[in-house]
Amino acid sequence: MSEPNRNLEAAHAEVKAEISRTDNKIALLLALATGLLALAWTVGSNLHLPSGFGIAAAVVGAPGAGLVVWAVAALLRSVRPNLAGRHGFVLWATLTPEEIGERAGQRDLSADIAGLSRLAVAKYRALQRAVDLLRAGGALLILAALLTAGAAL
Secondary structure, three states: OOHHHHHHHHHHHHHHHHHHHHHHHHHHHHHHHHHHHHHHHHHHHHOOOOHHHHHHHHHHHHHHHHHHHHHHHHHHHHHOOOOOOOOHHHHHHOOOHHHHHHHHHOOOHHHHHHHHHHHHHHHHHHHHHHHHHHHHHHHHHHHHHHHHHHHHO
């Protein structure tokens, strides 16, 4: 295999690995966000606070929960499969065995790397947005918890 081909193969593998790492991070954040929502719902629905503190905690906690839900939506959007795409396994599923052989022989790694890199950047942006939303929502939920703890004292 020539040096340029080895470099293309290495770049292709690197981009695919980055997409896989991003998907793993997204899965972990989805678990964190849904756990945070479950915890907030459980604690919030079982507390009966004096009206002033309860209203203050709800005013701060509701937008916090909303931001966490928004983050979950961003994470889900970033891992949603594109079945209308004309590349990847979706394309292979529409071809006959002979057409697959022809296409595989004409494979352009440079085009694959460019397409996968754009996909990786889009996933990174969605992941970055979700992390920012989770941080803001978590901060508001912590503030609501502090208000609730102040009411209990």
